[in-house]
Amino acid sequence: MCNNCNLNLDTERTDDFGQKLLQIVNHSGLSLMISIGHRARLFDIMSEMEHATSSQIAEQAGLNERYVREWLGAMVTGGIIEYDPVLKTYFLPPEHAALLTRAAGPNNFATTMQWFSLLGTVEDKIVNCFQEGGGVPYSEFARFHEVMAEDSYNTVVCGLFEHILPLAPGLEEKLKSGIDVLDIGCGSGLALIEMAAAFPESRFTGYDISEESIGRAQASAAERGLTNITFQVQDVSQINQPEAFDVITAFDVIHDQAQPAEVLNQVNAALKPGGQFLMQDIAASSHVEKNLDNPLAPMFYTISTMHCMTVSLAQGGAGLGTCWGKELACEMLQTAGFEKVDVQELPHDIMNYFYTTTKAA
Template identity: 90%
Template sequence: MCNNCNLNIDAERTDEFGQKLLQIVNHSGLSFMISIGHRARLFDIMSEMEHATSSQIAEQSGLNERYVREWLGAMVTGGIVEYDSVLKTYFLPAEHAALLTRAAGSNNFATTMQWFSVLGSVEDQIVDCFREGGGVPYSEFARFHEVMAEESYNSVVCGLFEHILPLVPGLEEKLQTGIEVLDIGCGSGMALIEMAATFPNSRFNGYDISEESIGRAQASAAERGLTNITFRVQDVARIDQPEAFDLITAFDVIHDQAQPDVVLSQVNASLKPGGTFLMQDIAASSNVEQNISNPLGPMFYTISTMHCMTVSLAQGGAGLGTCWGKELACEMLQTAGFEKVDVQELPHDIMNYFYTTTKAA
C-alpha cells in the first residue's frame, strides 16, 4: 500500500518538479547528441559554414545525410542550431560555436559531454556495486583514456603556461634553467610533453599505471622528437625515489587513487628539500551541504559514483570520490608532511582548485 496516498500533496510543487524532470530528460538526450556532434566534428565544420542544408553539411563532413539531418533535428529543437524553415537551412551561431568547437579550447563543453556515454557503458556494473559493494576497474570503461586526454588538454594544457605554472612564483625561471620534474598519473602525457618542448634544459618524467596511456604518451613524445622526457608504467604509490625531483605535478589524479595517503607521502619523500608539489583537483567541498550551490555539484557526484569512487574501490582502495573536497585535501597534504598549503582558483576554470606546497628545506 502506498505510504504517501493519504498525504496532502502540493499540486503546484509537483508540477514544478515535473517540469524540472522534463527538462532533465531533454537535456540528457542533448548531452549524447552534443557528444556525437563533437566526435563527428560537425560543430567544427558548421562553424566554418554559412546557412546550409543538411545535404551540404553532410557532404562537407563526409557523413551520411540521413543521420546528419536527424542530429540537426535535436540541435534545432534543443536551441543549439538555428533553422530557417523557408530555406530549410541550418546555422551554428558564432556565440554557440565559441563553446562547442575544438577552436574553443578550454571553453569547449562538447568535450565534456562525451563522459555521459563513457559512464553509461558501465551502468549495469555500477548497479551491481550498489547491491554488492566493490567497484568497476578502469579496464571496463570504453574510450576512457581517449576522452580523458581531450579533457586534460582543455583543463590543463590550454591554461598551462598562461595560468597554471605562474601560480608558483619563480617556477618558470627554474624550468628554463633546468630542473627534474615528475608528473604522476600523467595519462597520455599532454601537459608534460608541452613543458618538455618549452623547457629543453629540464628533465621530465611521467608515471601512470595504464600501459595504454603510457604507450600513447611515448608515441607522442617520439613524434615531437623530444629527448628530455621519459614515460613509464608505474604505480605512483611506489615511487621509491627519495629526494629526486624539484617539481612534482598531479593533474586531476589524487582522488582516484586506491591509496591517496600513501601517494601523497611518496610525493613528499620524492621531492628535494625546497621542492614544489603542484596539484590540480576538483573544486568542491568535503561537505555535501556546501556543494548544494556548486554549479557543477550534480555532475561531480555523478562522475564520482560512476567512475572516480568506483575505480578506487575496485582496487580495494579508499574510494575518496570526486568530492573529497578542499578540507580533506588540505588535511591529507599536511599529514603527508607538507606544512603550508596554498589553495588557489583560476578565473577561467570553475572545475578545479590548484594546491601548491613546498617541502621543508
C-alpha cells in the first residue's frame, strides 16, 4: 500500500466528516435508549413527575433502579432529560415530552425509534442477502406487527377523520349513507375498526396476509362489538371480486408487495364503476437525486433495505422498496387503469403522500 496515498486529503473535510460520524455514533445509541424508554413507559411516567431521583422514577415505573439510572445517564448526556447534580434529580421538560410520550399521538418520535432495534435483529440475514441475493421474510421480524400497529395508529388513525378521509371527494358522505369498503394490507385493522364504529351504515372488509395481524384485528373488532366489519387472511394480489367495493384503501402497503402491479390491477377490478381508491405511501421520489433534500430519506432507504424491499424479494417479488416514489407510483396506477391520480400532502405529515383516484364509470 502506498504510504503517501493520504497526502492529498483535504484534512478539514476529513475532520468535519469525522465529527459527523461521531454524532451518528451517539445518535444511534440514543435511538436504542429512546426505544427502551418508550417500551418501558419511562417517558410517560416522567412526564407526570416533577424533579425526581432515579429511585423515585424506578419505583413509580416498577422497574430496576440500576437499569433506570444507567438509562437516565444516556438521556441526560444526550440532551433529552435534564439533571440537577446537586439534588441528583431528573426532569423531562414538557417541550420534550410533547414529542416522546404516548399522549403526543402522531408527534411521538419514540414510537418510530423502535424500528431500528427491531431491524437490527435481522442484520446477519440482510448481510447474507447482500452476498447471496434473495430476501428475508416477514416471519423473521420479531415484534413487527406490534410496532407496525402502534406506528399505524400514529400515522393513520390519529388523522383519519380530520385529515385523511376528507382528501377523497365526497367519501365521508358516502360512508354515512352506507357503502362497501375494503382495506388491503389492513394489519391489525386499527383504521378500519375506527371507520366501522364511526359509520355503522357502511360495511367494511379487511384483508392481510398475516394470520397474526388478522387475529388481532378480529379480537379488537369483537371487543368493540362491531357487526359491520369482517377480517380475512388473504393475498391481496388475488382479490378476484369484480366490482364488489365502492371504496378501497391501502395505508403504507403497496411498496411492500411481491406483485404490486397485480395488486393495483386487482384493486381496479374490485372497484365498482366510479369507485374510489385511497392510497397512502411514503413521501419520496423515484429518483435518488431528488431525495437529497428529504429530511427522512436516510431512514426511508434504511428501512427499505432492512425490511420493505427484502420482504418482497423473499417472495420472489418486485422489491420496489420504500422509495419507489411518486413518479413510479403514478405510472403504475395509470397502467392499472386509473386515468387521473391526485397526489396530496398533509401539513403535519412529512412521511406520506396520499393518492386519490377514481375508477372510470
